[in-house]
Amino acid sequence: MNTKYTRSILISVLILVVIGTVMVYSSTALMSMREHGSGFNFLWKHLYTVCIGTAVMLFLSRTDYRKYRSVVYVLLGVSFVLLILVFVPGVGISANGARRWLRLWPTTFQPSELVKVVMVIFLADYMDKNLDRMRDFRYGIAIPAGLMLFFQIIILRQPDFGAVMSLGILTFGLLILGGARLRHIGSLVLLALPAVYMLIMTSSYRSKRLLCFLDPWKDPQGCGFQLVQSFIAFGNGSYWGLGLGGSKQKLYFLPEAHTDFIFSLIGEELGLVGAMFVIAVFVWLFLKGFQVSMRTSDPFSYFLTLGMTMLIGVQAIINIAVSTGLMPTKGLPLPFISYGGSALLINMAAAGILMNIAKNGDVASVHSPDPLYVKGANRGALQRAGRAHSWSHRLR
């Protein structure tokens, strides 16, 4: 594969990061001025993450992504430990009634973001190994979904409903791609529905959120406030927007204007044109990822590419759908754009991995002529396949 895709991915990510940095400054300058005495407080922190994120992205784009296969269980273990550490007082930080962050000088880290990427790596490796057994309920659904549920339950304790949901969509999306039977997944979803219903209805906070999502104009000063303010931001933006820095919604009208609702601010300041441009860049990035996946040489690369692409695309869709009132409010940042260290870092890492796949994903292996015999990772599947089809003579 030539470097065309690598460059495309790099450029689209950088475009989004630059837009994000500008918008983070635009949305926080006034708030920062009032609360910290300097308009640049949030900008510096964001730029700090951008620098680290860029370094990580470039490093990972030069790191052979196949190496992750050997450490996938280590990564799972680390994710688990970090998730648990969040609940340890002193190490974990709570804010706004949630414990999601780890103290990491000079900033904080959100392990639930790491879990998403690790889950994608794990599933790519797992499905590669069990490709022939994916139609089996036990291997196709029970084991991977069980692991997912395990992480989800921990994350739900923080609580971080947005991460739980995106992890679920990501896992099931990949399992469908991996060949799990739709009948299994369908029945599982049907089974999960009552549980989700209970989860929403037993928490007055969640049911209220759902009701407010259905009709935010009923209580525009109360629970519908955020959504109504987001609509107003979009509506005021019209075609060309109010101009960069011209937002009035950021004057405390629109809560979370620099994180979850930054897309509303883009709509307000840059108009329909600006918002569509951002969406176009996401679509482009997404299609590039898809194209890369179609040119990969082996299932692991294939699934990993699709997983990383979906990770970015699904989160972007959820975030934008929430801010336009198409989905109930969930605290999920817009990849590459929203303020917030961990998500930006992890998403840039994912982009770095994508870039590396784009670079050498179609080359089976420099060391081995057998694309499926990469560092012995796929031996089991081939052996099973050989048994089933008596194709063992094809093993060279």
Add this chain to the structure above:
Amino acid sequence: MINNKKRRGKTERAETRKLWDENPVKIPLQKSRKRAVVLVTVILFCFAAIFLRLINLMVVDHDKLSQRAAQQYIKEKVLTPQRGVIWDRRMRELATNIETDSLFAVPTQIKDTRTLSSEIGPIIKVSTREIDGILSKKKKKAFAWLARRMDLDTSRKLSQLKERFNEGEIGFVKEPKRCYPKGEIASHILGFSNIDDHGIAGLELVYNDYLKGEVESVTVGVDAHGRSLARDIKEAMPGNNIILTIDEGLQYIVERELSAAMEQWHAKAVTAIMMDPMTGEILALANRPTYDPNYPAASGPEYKRNRAITDIYEPGSTMKSILACAALEEKVVSLRNMFDVSKGTITVGGKTIHDVHKHEILSFQEVIQKSSNVGAVKIGQRLGAEKYYKYIKKFGFGDKTGIDFPGEVKGIARNVKSWSGTSLAAMSIGQEIGMTPLQMLRAYSAIANGGSLMKPYILSDIISPSGKAIKKVVPVVERRVISRATSDKMKEILKTVVEEGGTAEQASIRGNLVAGKTGTAQIFDPKIGRYSREKFASSFVGFVPADNPRIALIVVVFEPKGATYGGVVAAPVFKNIIEHTFAYLDVPMEKDENRIVLVSTAE
């Protein structure tokens, strides 16, 4: 080299494809690719849905939403104007404004009413239940006052507490508060204003329309917390400033001496007015008991009454000067006329009037000097009721002086037609007639200035905030009451009052002679239906320097204990005030023995 690399890539790729085709897991992956295409399509549909939604929000609903946006970005803001400043005649501030904090609550934002009221209540000294009541009444409102114009200590305590509440639950607004920096000084003149900056007593009430300024409401851009975005909001047009005829220094002297007199005589009340007899300008006006206009609620109405113009009293012997003026002006007597008062009593209409000290035969001048009641009655009889009444009215008794002050009373000067047989005699010695201390002072000022009755006034100028003169008050001569000749004669007579028996050392400071008259009147007690034997109004009214009067002063002590005579009770107060006034005005004093001496004279 490049070619080589390219070729190698090409062969590698071909090899890979071949291997991939031979891959045993090909079949599931081909299925997966189909699914991937479906997934990509679904995701692209999602993006398309978002696109449509954006069109809907940003183009279709644009008008509706931007209208709503425009509504929430602006707020009607009422600008509280600064109330005008009140200055004394030398531009010293008597009433001004200070910036204070007012506390408000945002009931819609408050989560825990009980904690809020129990924490804030003790600091702003409002009961917890009362705050709960306010908050529950305005539950749906976004604004409720909790405490207006708090003092510095309270607002400091509250701002420490404020951090414990959520953003937007409570807040402060800066409001100007009326402040009387000199405290009790001139309190009865100034009056006070209420919490809404509306004058409700004294000059604050009379000139409220000038002082209050324009309450303006402007539209300002605000953020979501209602904070204004503009850095320099236009200030409300402040009220006009006022300059008084009062001199703070003189006012202070008068206030201090009244306090001393109040303490010394355990009086019910004391009043003094100082006036420029030539112009009618009030230089000082004070009453005891008094109050602090910064805390008007702390004192009852008794303390706030401006007795100098709202209370009537029977003047007693000070009225004899008016009688003498009338007699001289009507030429029914001359200075050399003699009156036999050796009996010490005179009976008129069945009532006997006594002299305090027995005298033999007194000249007209001595009747006034020694304040002989019998002599006064005889002068009155010679003058006649009709003519006396004419002068009573001429001197303005029974009519308001027209001073720019609320609550002035007319006094009681009954029409001559309704006089009884004893009325003329009683009025000759200053009973059966009621007046305010101001009316009496004005009458003496007429004597002092050569016979013109002046309209007293307390407001000198009204100046707009930009310094433009809006109103300038000039002295008004109401009417000529007596001729200059009579005035001169009266001055001579009144000068003798302060000389002991007319022969004592002069009460002068380098020729600054005092002319004045004592008065001791019984107070009519409505409870027992006759004049009280214990309650007196002791007064002294006069002017200095006698020959070129600059200051007229009246001191009235209501119900003094221990002594009653005006010469004993009120005259020393008068003397002290004048002494300090001269020092204050830099009128040079000579030797000690030349100080003003006021002695008790017979009533």
